[in-house]
Amino acid sequence: MRIAMMGSxxxxxxxxxRLARSGEDISFIARGAHLQTIRERGLRLLSPLGDVELPGAYATANPGDVGTVDLIVFAVKLYDGEAAAASMLPMVGPQTRVLTLQNGIDSMDMLSRLVPRHQVVGGATYISSFLEAPGMIRQVSGVTQIYAGGTGDPVIDQLRSACVRAEGVDLSVVEDIGPILWKKFVRLSAFSGGTSLMRAGIGKIMADPESQKFMEQLRDEGIAVAAAEGHPMPPDFSEETAGLFGALPSSRDFASIPITLRGGPTLPISGCSRGAQMRPSSVPRTVFALTRILRATTIRSWGGRSMPLVGTRMLSKRSAIRRRVDPAQSAISPPRSRDWVVSRKPAT
Known part of the structure; x- marks a missing residue:
């Protein structure tokens, strides 16, 4: 099977x-210093499951160099999603499947504007890793779980077989990916927004009574939005979420946005922010209030472009606020202002 990693x-x-051990024909689509390093020295994975080096991996910045493939794993940041989707089209044939592992709930709809809907497969990953340096990826927990829709799809079945032959990829194929995407959406909205806003790991946040209450409000308001959109969370969701937050290792108990704030090239406004922002249902008062407070606060990316910092921008369409949420369920009681004022010196 020919596989292209759109985003490396x-x-x-x-x-x-990980899939190098499966024997499949896999190409990288990468760019910049990361692409140059992969070409010159290969790719290195630092992992608690064992470090792995992959020399001689094929990588290019031009999807047209790859040609038609059987499967595209779409794993680019959300701010690059539409441009990346357009550029990947030379790799798409009539039987190609596009498996999106982007955060949020709108990726499949976005891709379906360019690729026939039946060729787009939704997915979610709980692998905790980040790009530490060009050509170097660090995995910070032993979780290797990926979910994909497409039960009975021959291409996804081949991918599952490849994951079995490889090590470090636990792929579960489900009939309906929707509930899994929504559960991750609600959790990541609170997790990403809270850790970014307070510049602290979830462990420290949950240890403080005021900050813990704030995180619970973000979670509960996300639950309310999901329910208003026809995707109610299961009864044990809140308890399960608290357990997941508490189980995260101290080395990785914050989202990717705080890493970017410490020195990344571009601030990724969370897909968990973007997705619900345009939805015509209820909007959390807490998130909306913080959006107003932080609207004047900006950070400057390495490219010199000023960008508003609001990981919690999720769900902030003013005209729809509280359309279907009981105001009594959305009382605002955020941490003290000194705990979550955001600042960053502009890059020079």
Whole structure:
């Protein structure tokens, strides 16, 4: 099977290294210093499951160089999604499947504007990794779980077989990926927004009573939005989420946005922010209030472009606020202002 990794960073790069043992024909689509390093020295994975080096991996910045493939793993950051989707088209044939592992709930709809809907497969990953340096990916927990829709799809079945032959990829194929995407959406909205806003790991946040209450409000408001959109969370969701937050290792108990704030090239406004922002249902008052407070606060990316910092921008369409949420369920009681004021010196 011919596979193309559209995006070779934290997730795409991880999968490429792991799947090398499967014997499949896999190409990288990468760019910049990361691409140059892969070409010159290969790709290195630092992992608690064992470090792996992958020399001689094929990588290019031009999808047209690859040609038609059987499977595209779409793992680019959300701010690059539409441009990447357009550029991948030379690799798409009539039987190609596009498996999107982007965060959020709108990736399949976005891709379906360019690729026939039946060729787009939704997925979610719980692998915790990040791009530490060009050509180097660090995995910080032993979780290797990926979910994909497409039960009975021959291409996804081949991918599952490849994951079995490889090590470090636990792929589960489900009939309906929707509930899994929504559960991750709600969790990541609170997790990403809270750790970014307070510049702290979830462990420290949950240890403080005020901050813990704030995180619970973000979670509960996300639950309310999901329910208003016809995707209610299961009864044990809140308890399960608290357990997941508490089980995260201290080395990785924050989202990717805080890493970017410490020195990344571009601020990724969370897909968990973007997805619900345009939805015509209820909007959390807490998130909306923080959006207003932080609207004047900007950070400057390495490219010199000013960008608003609001990982919690999720769900902030003013005209729809509280359309279907009881105001009594959305009382605002955020941490003290000194705990979550955001600042960063502009890059020079």
């Amino acid at each position: 960073g934290a997730i795409g790069g991880y999968l490429r290294v």
